[in-house]
Amino acid sequence: MELTNDHIKNRLVQKFGDEVANFTEPYGMLTFEVPKELNLKVLQFLYDDPELRFQFLTDLQAVHYPDNKGKELAVVYHLHNIRDNVRIRFKIYTAIEKPDVYTATQLYACANWMERETYDFFGVNFVGHPNLKRILNVDEMDYFPMRKEYPLEDQTRVDKDDEMFGR
Amino acid sequence: MTEDLLQHSGEQNIKLPDGSIEKQTTTLNLGPTHPATHGVFQNILEIDGERILSAEATVGYIHRAFEKIAERRPLYQITPLTDRLNYCSSPINNMGWHMTCEKLLGVQTPKRVDYLRIIIMELARITDHVICNSVIGVDAGALSVFLYVMQYRELVYEIYEEICGSRLTTNIGRIGGFERNFNATAWQKLDKFLNEFPAALKEFENLLQRNRIFIDRTVGAGPITGERALNYGFTGPNLRASGIDYDVRVHTPYCSYQDFEFNIPVGTTGDVYDRWLVRNQEMWESLKIIRQAYEKIQQFKGEESEVYHANVPEYYLPPKQDVYTKMEALIWHFKIIMGETEIPAGEVYHSVEGGNGELGFYLISDGGRAPYRLHFRRPCFIYYQAYPELIKGSMLADAVIVMSSLNLIAGEMDA
Numbered sequence: 001m002e003l004t005n006d007h008i009k010n011r012l013v014q015k016f017g018d019e020v021a022n023f024t025e026p027y028g029m030l031t032f033e034v035p036k037e038l039n040l041k042v043l044q045f046l047y048d049d050p051e052l053r054f055q056f057l058t059d060l061q062a063v064h065y066p067d068n069k070g071k072e073l074a075v076v077y078h079l080h081n082i083r084d085n086v087r088i089r090f091k092i093y094t095a096i097e098k099p100d101v102y103t104a105t106q107l108y109a110c111a112n113w114m115e116r117e118t119y120d121f122f123g124v125n126f127v128g129h130p131n132l133k134r135i136l137n138v139d140e141m142d143y144f145p146m147r148k149e150y151p152l153e154d155q156t157r158v159d160k161d162d163e164m165f166g167r
Numbered sequence: 168m169t170e171d172l173l174q175h176s177g178e179q180n181i182k183l184p185d186g187s188i189e190k191q192t193t194t195l196n197l198g199p200t201h202p203a204t205h206g207v208f209q210n211i212l213e214i215d216g217e218r219i220l221s222a223e224a225t226v227g228y229i230h231r232a233f234e235k236i237a238e239r240r241p242l243y244q245i246t247p248l249t250d251r252l253n254y255c256s257s258p259i260n261n262m263g264w265h266m267t268c269e270k271l272l273g274v275q276t277p278k279r280v281d282y283l284r285i286i287i288m289e290l291a292r293i294t295d296h297v298i299c300n301s302v303i304g305v306d307a308g309a310l311s312v313f314l315y316v317m318q319y320r321e322l323v324y325e326i327y328e329e330i331c332g333s334r335l336t337t338n339i340g341r342i343g344g345f346e347r348n349f350n351a352t353a354w355q356k357l358d359k360f361l362n363e364f365p366a367a368l369k370e371f372e373n374l375l376q377r378n379r380i381f382i383d384r385t386v387g388a389g390p391i392t393g394e395r396a397l398n399y400g401f402t403g404p405n406l407r408a409s410g411i412d413y414d415v416r417v418h419t420p421y422c423s424y425q426d427f428e429f430n431i432p433v434g435t436t437g438d439v440y441d442r443w444l445v446r447n448q449e450m451w452e453s454l455k456i457i458r459q460a461y462e463k464i465q466q467f468k469g470e471e472s473e474v475y476h477a478n479v480p481e482y483y484l485p486p487k488q489d490v491y492t493k494m495e496a497l498i499w500h501f502k503i504i505m506g507e508t509e510i511p512a513g514e515v516y517h518s519v520e521g522g523n524g525e526l527g528f529y530l531i532s533d534g535g536r537a538p539y540r541l542h543f544r545r546p547c548f549i550y551y552q553a554y555p556e557l558i559k560g561s562m563l564a565d566a567v568i569v570m571s572s573l574n575l576i577a578g579e580m581d582a
Contacts, residue, residue, distance in 0.1 A: 027270060027515045056397055058518075059527055061542040078516060078529070078544075082397070082411070085418045089516065110400030113552045121234075136227035136581055145235060152239045 003051065003084040005030040011052060015045055020090075029087055036092040039077075040102045046079060046088075047107060054079040054088065057104065060114040062122040064096075064147045072096035075124055077104075094124070103129040121146035192220060195563075199228050203567045205302060206577035210554075210566070217563050222555040226548070230581040237541040241506025242268050242342060243482065245541070250336035252545060252579040256295035256522035257337045258287045258327065263519035266421055267528040268342045268482075271515045276477045279467050280344040281423035282460040283475065286357070287330070287339060288422070288519075289453040289460075293364075294320045295522030296404075296446040296453075299574040303443055304375055306568045307384045316371050322360045329353035343483050344476025357461070365454060372447055385440035389557040389569030396437060399556075400549040403524030405573060408445045409437030415520040422519075426463070427456050439572040446574075481508050506536055523547050523574040547573065548580045 008030055012020045020042070022033040034042050046054040058078040065072055071093035080087050094101055103126040104111040115126045116135040123144035126132055134141060143150065187194070192215045199209035207228040213220045233248045240248075249260040262284050269276065276284075297320055301313040324334040329352050331339040340346070375381045391401070393409040406413055414431045416424045432448035434441030467474075476483055480499050489496035502508055512534035518527035524546025533539040550573065557573075558566040 026513055029516060031514075057400060058525070059516075059529060059542065059544045061529065063531060063540045076529070078527075082413050082418070087516070108400070109395075109398045110549050110552060113548065117548075134227075136230040138227075145232070150235075152235060 003081065003086050005086075005088075008052060008086070008088060011049065012042075012045075016042065029089055031089045031091070033091050033093070036075075036094050036101055039075075039092045040104065040107070042090065043077070043079075043104055043107055052081065053083060054081045054086075056080040056082050057108040057110055057114075058087065060104070060111060060118060062118045062124050062146075064122060066148045068093070070095050073099050073122055073124055075101055075118065096123075099124045100127050101125065102127050103132075105129055120144070123147070191215070197566070199225070203306060203570075205571060206575065207581075208570065208575065208577060212563070212566070214563060219558050219561055219563060219566060222558055222566070224551060224554055226551070226577075226580050228581065229577055233582045234541055234543065237538055239537055241508065241536050242510060242538075243503070244506060245538075246340075247336065247338045249543075250338055252543060252582060253295070253522055253526070253547075253576045254335060254578050255298050255576060256291035257335065258291040258339045259295075259519060259521050260526060261337060261339050262288055262422070263517065263521070263526050264528060265340055265342050266519065267515060267517040267530055268510075269477075270517050271511065271513055271530060271532060272342070272479070272482070273511075274343055274477050274479050274482075276344060276422075277471075277474045278423060279464060279471060279474045280476060282464050283345060283349065284340065284422050285424065285427070285460045286457050286464075287327075289456045290323045290326060290360075292453045292520075292522055293450050294323050295574070296450050299523075299571070300375075300443055300446050300450075301371070302571045303385070303439065303568055304381070306571045307381055309375070309381070312371055312374050315374075316367060319360070319364050319367050322356065322363070326353055326356045326360065329356060341476065341483055343479040344474075346476075346484065348473065348475040357457075361454070361458065361461070368447075368450060368454075375443070376447070382440060385443060385568060385572075386438060387436075388439040388561065388565045389572065390436045390438040391553060391557060392437065395553070395556075396550075399553040401524070401553070402546050402550070403521065403574075404445045404449060405437075405442055405524065405550055407431065408434035408441040410435050415518055415525050419518070421517070427459050429456050439568050442572045509534060509536055510538075518544065521546060523576065523579075524550065543582055545579045545582055547575045548582070551575055551580060 005025060009023055019038055020032050020034055024031050046052050058080045060077055063074045073094050073096055074091045076089060076091050078089050101124055103115055113135060115129055118124050119132055120134045120137050121144055192213050195212045195214050197210040197212055198204045199207045209225040211223045237245050237248060246261055246264055249264045250257040252260050297316050301316050304312040327337050328334055330349055331337050391409055393411045396406050396409040410433055412431050412433050417431060429452045432445050434445050484503055485496035485499050490500045510532050512532050514531045516527060516529045518525045526546060527544030529542040530538050531540040557569050
């Protein structure tokens, strides 16, 4: 039987009920939201279920929505079922004051650096990660540069007068 | 002995970590700039004699914050950033980025554009594999094969030069197609390459494939099972060498790859030799694809044979003479250069088969002029994590060839 988006959705709703929500299909990829406490349960279910078998973690990253109070940081998982060639994406939201999310390193070895990168740039604290430290930035850095409060310098600003470099 | 060393380090004001003299193993710093690493890779190895006990990889030496920069740039200005990911096959990155934008914008490209792109992408795949495979030769002690195939990479770079004007960081193509049609010289150079390269590749293959020394050196070095490779997020030739036939070109055909006949070579053990074989065979398949695309392009007649871009004036610089004489063209020119075209809101993930694996672009747009968030799925960043596991228990010299066989590109890893 072909693994359709509707089928995946039904299986998930059967298992988790109302906890999985906001199903959409932007550009054909099934996308949904999961409460952040359930991220590992959903990952494990998608991995183990004999019909779903999403056993390849394609990508993991975070997005910062400063206006989304209480749910400022989104962590996005892209999963791939290589046998049936279906991709899905799900998101969890966490508050920026306490960005604790369970780590997926027990299930996927590749999540290790992906989570370190996400921590490095967004400050998502992956609980249970074996080696959660900065990876691309210097260790001494004390902020998370991909957050939206750190804009790239505005080219039109006038308060800086740098004659040497002809600004 | 220990006291002598301690006294010496005290005199010289050297602070040694506790227990570093008493312990029986050696800590060796391989890299970050070492001729054997072919890039900025640091590995802190714990060795016992010449055997590796553990390794810790450090990355990020050339991190350039592309994802942050991309959040302020209009789509077309992000193309040069993608060049600098895997710079051995930058056209594939460029095309992958254009296709991501086209998916978001809903642009349909004409068949001829797809075929032209395939020619460029497969040429890029050949240059990428040529470098990786010949560097395995270099690290195993055979420098001549590297110099020998390098001149054919030059021929490919000349083709790029005819099409887009640059060689390594190509910034080739535009959203919707190419900025200009391939000229006669480009076709001529492609002919020359297609005629001359197979003989050289054959000779390259003969020098290494059944070479006793090369086989002894590479078989069994850094193996990984298919299951572990999947768990580590391997993609591309490295995954296929472990026996998993996953190729984005076949699984999720993009750019009309479904119109082509080609095989996906797979290995069994996932060691250095298998990776070498898979890449080598892929070059032959790439040549096959290029020939097919060439023939298909010859079959276009009339107006179709001159098409080199889709009809997307919003993203496509109009001809210069029109800019000076027509109002609309002038407006488009201005809007494109200033990057004032708003892109539709949405989120899209698109991936292409890059030189070393699945290169993915995850683009979130909130409807502004620049992406809200752009994430690159860089294949070698993901599979490099497996490196300590691959070299654990092997000899120091094996660590070097395992690293070169993974086709690691520092620019891609650090983004």
